[in-house]
Amino acid sequence: MLAAIDPVVGFFVLGLVAGLLGSDLKLSSGLYDTLTIYLLIAIGLKGGFELASRDVTSLILPTAVIVVASAVTPMVAYQILLRLGRLPHADAASISAHYGSVSVVTFAVGASYLGRQGLDYDGFMSVFLVFLEFPALIVGVLLAKGLKADANWRRLAHEVLTGKAIVLLLGALLIGWIWGREGGKALVPFFEGLFKGFLALFLLGMGVTTAARFGDLRRVGLFLVGFGILMPIVSAAGGVLVGWLLGLSVGNTHLLAVLYASASYIAAPAAMRIAIPEANPALSMGASLGVTFPFNVVAGVPLYLAMTQTFYRMMA
Amino acid sequence: MLAAIDPVVGFFVLGLVAGLLGSDLKLSSGLYDTLTIYLLIAIGLKGGFELASRDVTSLILPTAVIVVASAVTPMVAYQILLRLGRLPHADAASISAHYGSVSVVTFAVGASYLGRQGLDYDGFMSVFLVFLEFPALIVGVLLAKGLKADANWRRLAHEVLTGKAIVLLLGALLIGWIWGREGGKALVPFFEGLFKGFLALFLLGMGVTTAARFGDLRRVGLFLVGFGILMPIVSAAGGVLVGWLLGLSVGNTHLLAVLYASASYIAAPAAMRIAIPEANPALSMGASLGVTFPFNVVAGVPLYLAMTQTFYRMMA
Amino acid sequence: MLAAIDPVVGFFVLGLVAGLLGSDLKLSSGLYDTLTIYLLIAIGLKGGFELASRDVTSLILPTAVIVVASAVTPMVAYQILLRLGRLPHADAASISAHYGSVSVVTFAVGASYLGRQGLDYDGFMSVFLVFLEFPALIVGVLLAKGLKADANWRRLAHEVLTGKAIVLLLGALLIGWIWGREGGKALVPFFEGLFKGFLALFLLGMGVTTAARFGDLRRVGLFLVGFGILMPIVSAAGGVLVGWLLGLSVGNTHLLAVLYASASYIAAPAAMRIAIPEANPALSMGASLGVTFPFNVVAGVPLYLAMTQTFYRMMA
Amino acid sequence: MNAPSPTPSPYHGFVVVVIAEAELESVLRDDILHAGAQGYTVSEVRGRGNRGLRDDRLLLSNNVRFEVLCDEATARRVLDTVLGRYGRHYGIVAYALPTWTPPDASSAHRPPLTRVRD
Amino acid sequence: MNAPSPTPSPYHGFVVVVIAEAELESVLRDDILHAGAQGYTVSEVRGRGNRGLRDDRLLLSNNVRFEVLCDEATARRVLDTVLGRYGRHYGIVAYALPTWTPPDASSAHRPPLTRVRD
């Protein structure tokens, strides 16, 4: 059974255990930065290589549908947080934005998992990854501020569009697209051959960080813990539906479900700190890093595949 | 003749020369941390892959013998330091603990050297590496404090067991064991293919550090310099004997001798700072990093192989 | 047409665009250090492997010629800066030294470019790289101070000779030479297989840095911008001539032109800060990083190949 | 006026600075909070003192530098605790500075113990 | 004597220290220069306060620590601006210290506003 899980998840658990035991194991912030930069480029490049070898126009419609549909998550989340959770306005909006946006590492774990199941998926899925970063952040600010003037949209747009997540994903996508796998083959040993190794190190660090975040769970409260587990399942179900409607393969639909289910912890926190400063970052990070990320990596990813397969079987 | 030596030793010498010339070459502390984490995981994984492919019960007895025998080094060292060296109680105990514990990088240099000689060794040797971290630290504290109450054993045990050396070695060993080489093959290009490159960078940095440590040699004094060279030879001889008694192959026995001969400079200093704060860290680090590490890397590793081969030939 | 350019240049442009857009993308200083150390070692090793497989005596004469000829660049540059640019004495001398010295990364980009054109070059070109670091720095100080006593030659010599650029290039060259490619083959996956990946990351960071340097262009002034573009073309022409006189192949001559055209931004700034403190570092770094480096990487490298090929055709 | 003003005033009271071996970071953290401080700022530093060089780029451990804003009583407790507990065996130095109070009505009325944020 | 002396004197005036979330670095930079400071020094720090731990080794963002040498009027402007603008919603603390003037003729004649370099 363990064999179905990717060993990189083992590194996540190792980091988690080390953190909970109070180990002095820590990744330096320079190493975190390096791993983040690497993973973003590697994923972007892979998508670009894929685009170079196929007809791109066929992707325009699915991309549009997927991006528009992704706005549903933050709107649903906002209502739940406000009405059921009775959270303040600003916090509900900020947390919604985190859950509507996506996590690159969760995506990578999902892709790894598919690989181990012998299931195919297309490299262009990382194109969606790029475009799914934005909409939720915009919805989040709209929810918090309405269309009032003080929302400082320019600064927010700048923050989001020039954030390193977008710049590197989009930039590497373009580079991969322009040069193609053949033209960029000298980059392959580094950016593909070592991918799992870098991912393992990143997950090791994420484990330590998640353990440190468990302390925030008290602040976060029981309601948010439940939200952090159920919300991604709901979003994943939406992803399965959208993927099926678009006629995606099982593998692609699974990855879409993973993307919808994942919560951002790199792009969103920085953007929300600027856009909704009244919101308490401990709440959103506690839920997204302390609850949803570990849930997704360990249990969610296999669960969403089961959901996808069951649904496809039912509809077949 | 040089061809017998591993080129990674060339990088150690390069760092040493750069340091002695007062070069501005320095590894950032983030890079050191990264290299340490990498080497610990790579060695642990390798051991785990090995365990996955063999009968583990056959290792229980040799591990027990090797671990118990390893307590001899600190006890001998303590008497020498106290009686011949006339060092204060606390310093004698702390230095003994450093010499009884092990150095991961010295082990890696030993394994590299064996490879170049065309000699085999078993991956499970890194299992011993994990278990040889502890006993000397415990003996060291016992020597310093007896069994008095103030020895704060809980904090020490915590410090040692959750130190990153143990956590990463043991964790990676478990991951390698659970998934096996086949299940973890996506990790192999990173953690095995690049091993020598990372080791070369680490040794480069160790060279610079060792050069900086030479300044401590004055404080350390002539006696400790002699101790730092002779003690490892004595320990190595013990390792040859234990290996032979256990019926290990020449390669395995050589690595055991290297382990016994090596002195700790990552796990021990941190643990001793907590357990025996009266001890002067400049003495133990000066001897272990300034004398024993360079001696082992450059001269000790080949010497211990010669010792092993001679002894095995004599006993054959 | 883009296919002729190496995709690593794409990463440079990506960094540049990110920087100009005000992105938060930044490489940590630890990562910069790591990449620098890696590139210097990789290039040095490659040269050393090459030396190990050929007759070295045949290189003595060309090395001498190339090194002596390299002193022309700073002398010409100095006159231009002083007379046409009306820069202060000290600044003219310091900038000359930057332009007379060489840039390792520009060299790597040149070598990449050749590879994509299917043109050969010899690994021993990196031997020249090592020796071309010095002369300009010495000429620069001579120009600034004459042979006056206060030039503190000892400290300068020490600074230059033990600077990490020289130490790592020369050290890795020696290691490669002593062990040869066969003896050092365990290092090849790391130092050769990943070269382009590391180069891509470094260029990404250089792009960001260059963008930040554009702000200095105002200080630098229009004259220095023109100088930063024309001077390298002149130096490259000199390189073509010297290469042709020495009977080097087209590929080797191209790389020599790239070396002559490149301006230092690692070794020279540190040395000049010590040797000519009166000089304003914003001028020399603004010109070398803000103008010449991007010009060379994007336009110069292909231009110098065209120059070389045209000249060789003309003389054939 | 005693009503809390909407904008916080600059901190007035004391700054305590503690520089010590990095191994002590976790215990110092607890001691400082125990002594009554409501927060601290910490950074990695290198140094040299009686015990020689400390620089983690050389595989030696670094030092850490704590900076604690607090009132006078807490300042004394922090200094007494950290020097009393670790001053004998560990490399540690500590000092305090009184901060400057801008001679301005609204903040002059605040007692020095007031936190900087309202 | 009013003629500029060839060697600069040590800075006398005020040091303002501002510790805040790293996200604010770029805006604080501008605000500080706007308030009239002629320079600043900034470093990465970690910390704990009302809003819990901040430590980028844990994927949380760090804090930054600004240190600004300036005269009294600028010190007040810097403190007022940064606390006024960000004190409510962001984690930020700030304080000022008067620097020591060596009781030495040449520098005693300098007005406190003088930059340290001639």
Added chain:
Amino acid sequence: MNAPSPTPSPYHGFVVVVIAEAELESVLRDDILHAGAQGYTVSEVRGRGNRGLRDDRLLLSNNVRFEVLCDEATARRVLDTVLGRYGRHYGIVAYALPTWTPPDASSAHRPPLTRVRD
């Protein structure tokens, strides 16, 4: 009582802070020790001043920040030496602060020159 107390007191005397280009680190180190300081603490900082931005994340060299605990005479020597030698050509600023002496019998009797550890 003049007998050395078992626990060290907080440092009282002066803190000198020197911020300068990283290239000067090794010479400043020597100068500071030469001026009579018994130790120093140093950290990497970035900054901006008359000579523009200094930030090693941009391949420019960083600044370093020295913090030296010492008595008044040493403080003046450190300031005079470093500003005198490097103030003209290099980016360097320096200032000093008197530390606070807790009004407490045992340490009040100590002369300001006393080292912090017994």
